Amino acid sequence: MMSDGDQEPGHYYVGIDVGTGSVRAALVDQRGSLLAFSEQPIKKWEPQFNYHEQSSEDIWAACCHVTKKIIQGIDVHRIRGLGFDATCSLVVLDEEFHPLPVNCEGDSYRNVIMWLDHRAVSQVHRINKTKHDVLQYVGGVMSVEMQAPKLLWLKENLRETCWDKAGHFFDLPDFLSWKATGVTARSLCSLVCKWTYSAKKGWDDSFWKIIGLEDLIGDNYSKIGNLVLPPGTSLGSGLTPEAAKELGLPPGIAVAASLIDAHAGGLGVIGADVRGHGLICEGQPVTSRLAVICGTSSCHMGISKDPVFVPGVWGPYFSAMVPGFWLNEGGQSVTGKLIDHMVQGHAAFPELQAKATARCQSIYAYLNSHLDLIKKAQPVGFLTVDLHVWPDFHGNRSPLADLTLKGMVTGLTLSQDLDDLAILYLATVQAIAFGTRFIIEAMEAAGHSLSTLFLCGGLSKNPLFVQMHADITGMPVVLSQEVESVLVGAAILGACASGDFTSVQEAMGRMSKVGKVVFPRHEDKKYYDKKYQVFLKMVEHQREYSAIMNGN
Numbered sequence: 001m002m003s004d005g006d007q008e009p010g011h012y013y014v015g016i017d018v019g020t021g022s023v024r025a026a027l028v029d030q031r032g033s034l035l036a037f038s039e040q041p042i043k044k045w046e047p048q049f050n051y052h053e054q055s056s057e058d059i060w061a062a063c064c065h066v067t068k069k070i071i072q073g074i075d076v077h078r079i080r081g082l083g084f085d086a087t088c089s090l091v092v093l094d095e096e097f098h099p100l101p102v103n104c105e106g107d108s109y110r111n112v113i114m115w116l117d118h119r120a121v122s123q124v125h126r127i128n129k130t131k132h133d134v135l136q137y138v139g140g141v142m143s144v145e146m147q148a149p150k151l152l153w154l155k156e157n158l159r160e161t162c163w164d165k166a167g168h169f170f171d172l173p174d175f176l177s178w179k180a181t182g183v184t185a186r187s188l189c190s191l192v193c194k195w196t197y198s199a200k201k202g203w204d205d206s207f208w209k210i211i212g213l214e215d216l217i218g219d220n221y222s223k224i225g226n227l228v229l230p231p232g233t234s235l236g237s238g239l240t241p242e243a244a245k246e247l248g249l250p251p252g253i254a255v256a257a258s259l260i261d262a263h264a265g266g267l268g269v270i271g272a273d274v275r276g277h278g279l280i281c282e283g284q285p286v287t288s289r290l291a292v293i294c295g296t297s298s299c300h301m302g303i304s305k306d307p308v309f310v311p312g313v314w315g316p317y318f319s320a321m322v323p324g325f326w327l328n329e330g331g332q333s334v335t336g337k338l339i340d341h342m343v344q345g346h347a348a349f350p351e352l353q354a355k356a357t358a359r360c361q362s363i364y365a366y367l368n369s370h371l372d373l374i375k376k377a378q379p380v381g382f383l384t385v386d387l388h389v390w391p392d393f394h395g396n397r398s399p400l401a402d403l404t405l406k407g408m409v410t411g412l413t414l415s416q417d418l419d420d421l422a423i424l425y426l427a428t429v430q431a432i433a434f435g436t437r438f439i440i441e442a443m444e445a446a447g448h449s450l451s452t453l454f455l456c457g458g459l460s461k462n463p464l465f466v467q468m469h470a471d472i473t474g475m476p477v478v479l480s481q482e483v484e485s486v487l488v489g490a491a492i493l494g495a496c497a498s499g500d501f502t503s504v505q506e507a508m509g510r511m512s513k514v515g516k517v518v519f520p521r522h523e524d525k526k527y528y529d530k531k532y533q534v535f536l537k538m539v540e541h542q543r544e545y546s547a548i549m550n551g552n
């Protein structure tokens with residue numbers, strides 16, 4: 001479809017990305033360059049430990065705010081399409097599409113159970129005990145972060161105030177496309193990855209019956225979705241007049257079936273033309289690439305032509321990210337959030353903040369330069385020779401699929417100064433990178449053959465995080481030309497819905513571009529291999545402690 005389009009920079013697409021902490025929007029051209037960007041924080045509530053809630057009204061208001069900002073001063077009639085991605089949080093609405101409370105307080109403004117909410121532990125244990133066939137397609141064990149346990153929790157705990165009144169349960173990306181178009185179709189991405197839908201066989205009645213949610217089968221699954229479309233498909237008649245007014249866009253522009261945020265990041269990076277960068281993956285199939293989307297959490301997206309079953313790694317999901325390919329999704333449930341937690345909880349944090357502010361730097365840029373000062377002649381990574389972190393402060397998503405695991409730190413001293421904070425921060429960043437290595441090894445043992453990492457998300461702005469991923473995995477790390485690659489992924493959806501590209505693959509090839517490549521320092525390999533041995537010992541020890549404490 002696009003022939004000379006590249007010569008005429010005429011068409012724009014809007015991408016909207018709803019992350020855990022904020023909503024971002026970008027105006028993107030047909031070469032994948034960002035012309036405007038805006039960000040707005042969103043509200044979060046944690047009414048109890050492990051309960052995390054949001055408001056769909058607050059999120060939609062933020063989408064409208066950022067979209068109005070990015071179109072200031074441009075001819076909106078050049079905008080051809082709109083794409084959304086979002087976290088896979090659960091939105092609950094009644095039959096008239098009004099918010100319903102997901103909390104005991106009855107606060108209907110808080111109608112979203114966030115993806116990282118772990119309230120449904122007892123429900124997920126019962127679901128896993130069924131050993132139902134659908135579990136094969138989520139790595140063998142369902143995560144407490146998926147939607148089935150959360151739905152069961154609502155039925156068992158908020159029957160009258162929420163469950164019995166509910167008319168629509170949406171994954172957040174699908175809520176946004178409904179809000180924009182009035183079409184209740186669900187994206188194949190959301191339903192396959194978080195709701196046990198099969199791209200080949202549809203819903204499995206026996207699963208919903210065995211877990212006690214047979215009520216959802218009635219009305220042909222209308223509450224959780226009975227029209228399922230591939231991401232990038234144009235929805236209904238496009239943007240409704242009402243939504244157009246709220247967003248500041250022309251009515252009728254194409255709106256795409258959405259993606260989960262990590263999957264949009266995957267689309268934004270995995271298909272880039274890598275020629276001329278000296279990368280091993282240049283002569284290899286796209287299946288040798290692992291997209292790692294690192295924000296509040298990290299998601300490790302690897303694709304394959306045939307299904308690969310990796311114990312403890314979500315999937316294989318058919319066509320959930322790149323059409324026609326199977327997807328395996330490894331993950332670490334808190335990464336950005338863990339780094340923030342470690343840094344902000346340290347006694348020297350106020351001093352760090354003051355010093356970073358005085359230099360007009362982010363706290364992370366300040367910490368990175370501080371580490372350079374204290375490392376002296378040795379490589380910076382060697383500062384943690386006797387400080388080790390196990391990063392599962394919010395359980396392990398992959399490859400152990402064990403939500404009971406906890407964080408660990410070994411090597412603490414009495415020091416509480418800025419050096420101590422910087423080294424603890426470094427050890428945390430390294431622990432996250434070791435977690436990625438652990439996931440890669442599990443994927444390769446099951447049949448993937450990976451050679452190159454493609455990183456995006458907030459943490460990819462951190463050069464230390466990027467270098468540690470290269471050094472610890474031994475693989476080159478590709479960063480995109482556009483830092484906000486997740487938004488490029490969302491815009492790719494809008495571009496596909498507009499009809500300007502014939503396929504998601506074509507749009508990916510045209511709109512995702514390589515920026516910087518960071519190669520591993522192979523001379524440090526021996527040191528990191530030793531630290532990795534300690535890393536693996538830590539979880540072994542944690543399990544021994546647990547066995548001792550739970551034994552007679």
Ligand SMILES: Nc1ncnc2c1ncn2[C@@H]1O[C@H](COP(=O)(O)OP(=O)(O)O)[C@@H](O)[C@H]1O
Nearest residue numbers: 019020021295296336337364457458459461462
């Ligand atoms: N400039 C930066 N330098 C280093 N780390 C950053 C920077 N900006 C964001 N981060 C890290 O990225 C994380 C948030 O990433 P982001 O992709 O914005 O998250 P989400 O999509 O979940 O809202 C933060 O927790 C922080 O640790």
Ligand SMILES: O=C(CO)[C@H](O)[C@H](O)COP(=O)(O)O
Nearest residue numbers: 019020087088262295296297
């Ligand atoms: O489960 C996920 C993807 O399948 C993500 O972890 C979740 O959507 C949150 O993403 P982010 O860390 O970017 O806010």
